Amino acid sequence: MRSPLSAPIARDAAIALVIVAVLLAMPLVAPKGLVFVVGTLALHIVFGLSWNLMFGQTGLVSFGHASFFAIGGYFYALVARSFPDLHPLLGFAGAGAFGVVLAIVIGLIALRRSLGVYFAILTLALSQIVYLFLSSFTPLGREDGFTGIRRPVLDMGLFEIDLARGDNYYLFIVLFSTLLCAVVWWVRHSQTGRALRAIQQDPERAAFLGINVAGNRLLAFAIASGVTAVAGALYGPWLQLLTPDVAHWTLSARPILYSLLGGVSSFWGPVVGAAGFAILEYGTRTLHGFSEIIIGSILLAVVLLFPGGILGGLDALRRRSAAPARTAKETVR
Amino acid sequence: MSGAGTPTVPLLEARRVVKDYPSVKVLKDVDLSVAEGDTLAVIGPNGAGKTTLFKVLSGEVFADSGSVLFRGADVTRMPEWKRVRAGFGRSFQVARVFKDLSAAANVLVAVEAAFRNMPPGPRKLLACDPARAALERVDEALDEVGLSARSRVEAKLLSHGDKKRLELAMSLVLRPTILLLDEPTAGMSPADRKSSVDLIAAVKTRHGMTVVLTEHDMGVVFDLASHVAVLHHGEMIATGSPAEVRENPLVRKIYLGSGAGHA
Numbered sequence: 037m038r039s040p041l042s043a044p045i046a047r048d049a050a051i052a053l054v055i056v057a058v059l060l061a062m063p064l065v066a067p068k069g070l071v072f073v074v075g076t077l078a079l080h081i082v083f084g085l086s087w088n089l090m091f092g093q094t095g096l097v098s099f100g101h102a103s104f105f106a107i108g109g110y111f112y113a114l115v116a117r118s119f120p121d122l123h124p125l126l127g128f129a130g131a132g133a134f135g136v137v138l139a140i141v142i143g144l145i146a147l148r149r150s151l152g153v154y155f156a157i158l159t160l161a162l163s164q165i166v167y168l169f170l171s172s173f174t175p176l177g178r179e180d181g182f183t184g185i186r187r188p189v190l191d192m193g194l195f196e197i198d199l200a201r202g203d204n205y206y207l208f209i210v211l212f213s214t215l216l217c218a219v220v221w222w223v224r225h226s227q228t229g230r231a232l233r234a235i236q237q238d239p240e241r242a243a244f245l246g247i248n249v250a251g252n253r254l255l256a257f258a259i260a261s262g263v264t265a266v267a268g269a270l271y272g273p274w275l276q277l278l279t280p281d282v283a284h285w286t287l288s289a290r291p292i293l294y295s296l297l298g299g300v301s302s303f304w305g306p307v308v309g310a311a312g313f314a315i316l317e318y319g320t321r322t323l324h325g326f327s328e329i330i331i332g333s334i335l336l337a338v339v340l341l342f343p344g345g346i347l348g349g350l351d352a353l354r355r356r357s358a359a360p361a362r363t364a365k366e367t368v369r
Numbered sequence: 370m371s372g373a374g375t376p377t378v379p380l381l382e383a384r385r386v387v388k389d390y391p392s393v394k395v396l397k398d399v400d401l402s403v404a405e406g407d408t409l410a411v412i413g414p415n416g417a418g419k420t421t422l423f424k425v426l427s428g429e430v431f432a433d434s435g436s437v438l439f440r441g442a443d444v445t446r447m448p449e450w451k452r453v454r455a456g457f458g459r460s461f462q463v464a465r466v467f468k469d470l471s472a473a474a475n476v477l478v479a480v481e482a483a484f485r486n487m488p489p490g491p492r493k494l495l496a497c498d499p500a501r502a503a504l505e506r507v508d509e510a511l512d513e514v515g516l517s518a519r520s521r522v523e524a525k526l527l528s529h530g531d532k533k534r535l536e537l538a539m540s541l542v543l544r545p546t547i548l549l550l551d552e553p554t555a556g557m558s559p560a561d562r563k564s565s566v567d568l569i570a571a572v573k574t575r576h577g578m579t580v581v582l583t584e585h586d587m588g589v590v591f592d593l594a595s596h597v598a599v600l601h602h603g604e605m606i607a608t609g610s611p612a613e614v615r616e617n618p619l620v621r622k623i624y625l626g627s628g629a630g631h632a
């Protein structure tokens with residue numbers, strides 16, 4: 037039984053399939069530099085989507101999302117160096133689990149009484165602590181960074197895949213990122229996702245439906261942090277180096293910009309935003325000094341002209357052209 | 370009703386409830402008792418403390434002292450979402466709905482919240498699509514409050530009266546034992562008011578609920594209430610049947626006589 041309340045799984049799966057097919061074909065046609073940009077973009081899409089699970093879906097503003105990206109990255113690098121025989125997939129999963137546990141501990145303190153701007157400032161403070169810790173803790177390389185992070189060999193039982201060879205690690209990143217995006221999509225469209233959306237809309241009302249608001253906020257924070265930690269873990273071997281900059285607040289600003297650029301109220305918003313951002317960066321990479329000005333101006337223009345981001349703007353245009361035939365729009369995304 | 374207990378224990382009871390806000394003492398030793406099946410109207414002039422009493426009863430704020438008992442058990446410091454799971458339902462003075470969601474999606478959130486404690490049959494934790502049983506319950510609830518035709522409309526686009534109906538539908542799917550309605554007809558036209566009163570009376574009978582409401586309109590009060598409690602400057606000055614309260618000289622003097630409404 038299809039209902040207007042059903043999740044748009046067929047549509048979204050089709051879109052995802054096309055995107056993944058294009059990304060997987062990239063190494064065949066694109067120069068190495070561009071393939072690197074796209075591989076990084078895949079991880080940043082996960083980064084943006086997981087942030088927006090907190091913001092667009094639940095109404096939590098985190099200014100410190102990069103700290104979980106960094107924590108996952110360093111966790112995996114340290115585990116891979118300390119236990120070279122451990123299966124790399126366990127290392128990636130471990131990074132996610134570590135991110136979840138840490139988020140729960142932090143969330144139990146930070147989410148307890150503080151919301152809105154207080155939560156934002158607390159997470160910003162957290163990211164500064166992580167940044168300073170990574171910059172000064174010798175076993176993690178201090179400011180020189182954690183060097184020599186190897187792309188692992190995946191032991192699949194019957195056969196092995198050497199991720200260090202050719203474009204294997206790129207393909208691995210694309211597929212793993214797709215899986216992480218699917219996790220976020222599923223949470224968003226599940227019963228839990230609907231409860232989170234209710235909390236975003238009106239926490240008091242949600243509580244008076246018997247929804248545990250604090251518990252669900254913590255859950256969203258934990259899932260988003262865990263997913264981002266896995267993306268961070270994948271990022272280390274991609275660069276083969278991690279510096280404390282991955283915990284810097286400027287990186288925490290990225291998922292916010294992606295979401296605002298693409299649109300916070302749609303699942304695809306941060307995907308569009310991250311891609312748009314990457315295109316702008318790649319297109320202006322030779323314009324030293326002007327790059328930031330151009331990107332900044334375009335961001336400002338989009339946010340001012342389309343408060344709902346690119347997708348929100350397109351949606352508004354479509355609605356205007358379809359009016360008055362469809363004035364009432366179904367909004368279960 | 371399940372777990373009826375001894376019939377002498379009131380369903381909901383407030384004992385010597387005190388609630389202060391920084392500048393004013395809003396509730397002063399308020400006692401209130403609601404028996405199962407009653408419809409109790411809390412009346413009083415603006416600023417009498419009706420809404421604060423409502424917040425204390427529903428768990429939105431906690432009493433500074435005194436206690437709130439539900440089926441004889443102390444719930445004074447129980448958070449609102451746990452009270453809802455124990456059998457409370459509530460509406461707000463200004464209807465609160467999830468404005469960017471469709472009417473049906475609003476009710477679905479409530480249905481899924483209500484299904485939380487049920488066995489895995491009607492709920493679907495791992496699947497994305499809402500369970501069929503949940504969707505049927507949504508349709509049923511929208512139909513009950515007369516909103517079927519507007520199920521796909523974003524809640525923020527609904528009229529004031531329809532928002533109130535939607536809120537009622539969201540409360541009803543929780544199958545509450547006790548329903549708290551804060552000014553259910555505030556800001557409505559006389560026609561809307563009449564249909565709201567009929568609707569509340571109908572759902573109360575159908576679901577066998579106990580209802581506590583605050584109301585300004587005396588017509589609504591005497592149409593619906595089996596009991597009336599009068600709050601004045603944070604004190605409970607009279608309780609009883611509508612007829613008793615109407616004849617109470619003190620009430621006549623400070624409230625009914627002031628031209629705030631007609632009996």
